[in-house]
Amino acid sequence: MKDNQPNITIIGAGASGLAAAITLKKSGYHCTVLEQAKSVGGRVQTLRENGLLLDDGFQVLLDAYPALPEFLDLPALNLIKFLPGSMIFKDGKTYKLGDPRRNASFFWKTIYTGVGSFKDKWLVFSLSRKLKNKSVEAIFQEPETRTLDYLQDYGFSSKIIHNFFKPFYAGIFLETELSTSSRMFEFVFKMFNEGNATLPAKGIQAIPEQMASQLAADQIKFEQKVDSIQGNTIIMEDGQQFKSDFTIVATPAGSLVPNLSSQDLDWHQVTVLYFETDHAGFNEPIIGLVPNEDCLINNFHFLNDIFDNHRNVISISVVKPHNLSDQQLAERVVKELREETGIKANELVRCFHIPKALPQLESLNYAMPPSETQLNQHVFLAGDQLSNGSLNAALLNGKAAAQAVIAKIEDRVLV
Ligand SMILES: Cc1cc2nc3c(=O)[nH]c(=O)nc-3n(C[C@H](O)[C@H](O)[C@H](O)COP(=O)(O)OP(=O)(O)OC[C@H]3O[C@@H](n4cnc5c(N)ncnc54)[C@H](O)[C@@H]3O)c2cc1C
Incomplete structure (x- = not known):
């Protein structure tokens, strides 16, 4: 010193x-x-009780973030990687959507028929290529529009925006209109493309x-x-x-x-509910999405797919603001989960409300x-x-x- x-x-x-x-x-x-x-x-924050790891709000560490190496020993965090894609639950069917170049379990042909078009598939590749060659500094110097406008202007179909981009990015931006700056969209898209969404083995x-x-x-x-x-x-x-x-x-x-x-500041909020479930999970770490806009559920995942020796527990994020009590919210979410995905949630383990999760910023x-x-x-x-x-x-x-x-x-x- x-x-x-x-x-x-x-x-x-x-x-x-x-x-x-x-x-x-x-x-x-x-x-x-x-x-x-x-x-x-x-x-x-992570609540660790009764052998459970309950993150106080679902968030992931994108391991491609440029700032990490200076402050973190990533191998020592034993990062568990989510698969680079999602399970989309729509009209009684399940679609596994993701990048087949990075994980062979994603097949373009079958999945895009239900949730997007062939052109959407091409646009995803073209956007990946474009952002690969663009520095993060350059991304944050671009003119800003709403992410929704950006996606529409880029040519994505309303089908893929509704079925994938809206629920996926609502879970990241913690707002359902995709009004967040296109700079953030490009940055997050690039980070997902160049790395993985991860969780430390001992919780966030x-x-x-x-x-x-x-x-x-x-x-x-x-x-x-x-x-x-x-x-x-x-x-x-x-x-x-x-x-x-x-x-x-x-x-x-x-x-x-x-x-x-x-x-x-104004803030984006989120509520996260954890339930016991008999469901064994997806047998791989992947995020489930519910695109139905009438639903409160935005995304979910199984803790037993991520952490070793974990009881069957499902984590469900509700991004839309609501005025329900914990009891009312839990009942509504259990009903939606059963109707939209066929998954049965049992006892509520925890409910976390995070009123100040992400700052609402005009310009990024x-x-x-x-x-x-x-x-x-x-x-x-x-x-x-x-x-x-x-x-x-x-x-x-x-x-x-x-x-x-x-x-x-x-x-x-x-x-
Ligand atoms: C639910 C949720 C999901 C998120 N998802 C992601 C994600 O997937 N990926 C990602 O990169 N980021 C995500 N984030 C954002 C990320 O968590 C934040 O960007 C980051 O934690 C902010 O850190 P900070 O130190 O700036 O602020 P904070 O974490 O808010 O730290 C501020 C600290 O100051 C303390 N403090 C405040 N006032 C006082 C006072 N008067 N006296 C003493 N102490 C005080 C607070 O207690 C707090 O510990 C998410 C956040 C939440 C809540």
């Missing part, structure tokens, strides 16, 4: 705050991370836990809620105050910093340049909400804020 260390505080032990702390540590700077919750991870929270393990044990202070930041003073919820020469706010800063509250960028993370003399901003709702953006923005702090301390000009 360097001598004459300034006080550096990070607010939030989500992926972004942890990336900032790791970046500082690598450059020889100590920081303290204040986290209001009892564990690391922020929006990346193994990601921030591995990051936290790179820091000193006492560096993260839990159950420490910050109330506000006034210049170089941090005021805690219990009234305590202390000095921080540099503070990185790795969460939306609107409620913490004076005069920023007008920047309060790939990552903040370090020079733009500085809010004032003492405060720097991080978090995915500055760029796009993804772990990749969270990591890059945490790193950018830390780089800006280091440059300030070392009196270097950022380029």
Whole structure:
């Protein structure tokens, strides 16, 4: 560690705050991370109980994310890969749709007849080729349209949009209109094409836990809620105050910093329900989709297809907003699942509502340049909400804020 260390505080032990702390540590700077919750991870949480791994919201790690190698030891996470495709349940039939170049169990001929056209198949190949040759930076410089308009303009049929793109990307964007920026669509499509959707064998929270393990044990202070930041003073919820020469706010800063509250964010929400089921699963890790727009169910998968020795448990994501109680929602979902897929769900194991899952952003960028993370003399901003709702953006923005702090301390000009 360097001598004459300034006080550096990070607010939030989500992926972004942890990336900032790791970046500082690598450059020889100590920081303290204040986290209001009892564990690391922020929006990346896993409930581990009775031998079950229940992620608090279904999310995947796209292993092609460029930011990962710097912060994660991917082999040590024992990543389980989803198959590059989906099972689509429609009108009493099941279609397995995916990329046959990457997995031989996907056959174009049979699947496209029910859910799309031959032209759609060609367009998927052409889009894959186009995005393979386009950098992520170039993707985020394109003019933005709604993803739905982008797909229509690209020439995809309404059939494939309805049967595949809508349910698949609704489950990623957490909104059913596909109004999310086409930049995000291109980015996610490219990441799926160049890598895999994965889950760590110990649940999604193994990601921030591995990051936290790179820091000193006492560096993260839990159950420490910050109330506000006034210049170089941090005021805690219990009234305590202390000095921080540099503070990185790795969460939306609107409620913490004076005069920023007008920047309060809107969020996409999601509900995830876990049920016991007699169904043995698909015998392979794959995501099931329900395209019927009258249904609340968006997607589902079986935990026993993913994790070893897991009881037969199905995870179901509901993206559409609803006003149902847990009991009403569970009954509705069980009925829909039986009618749409023939799968019988038994006892409800857990229901997680995540009201603030993904930030609703007008315009997306790939990552903040370090020079733009500085809010004032003492405060720097991080978090995915500055760029796009993804772990990749969270990591890059945490790193950018830390780089800006280091440059300030070392009196270097950022380029
Ligand atoms: C259901 C769901 C599905 C998702 N799917 C995907 C996916 O498939 N792929 C993907 O890449 N991304 C996905 N994401 C997004 C991804 O999880 C986020 O981009 C990422 O976790 C954001 O990290 P962050 O550190 O920026 O923010 P957060 O994880 O929100 O971390 C902020 C931290 O700050 C703490 N904090 C806030 N206020 C205070 C305060 N006043 N005092 C102290 N601490 C405070 C919070 O407790 C939290 O720990 C999904 C998210 C959800 C919820």
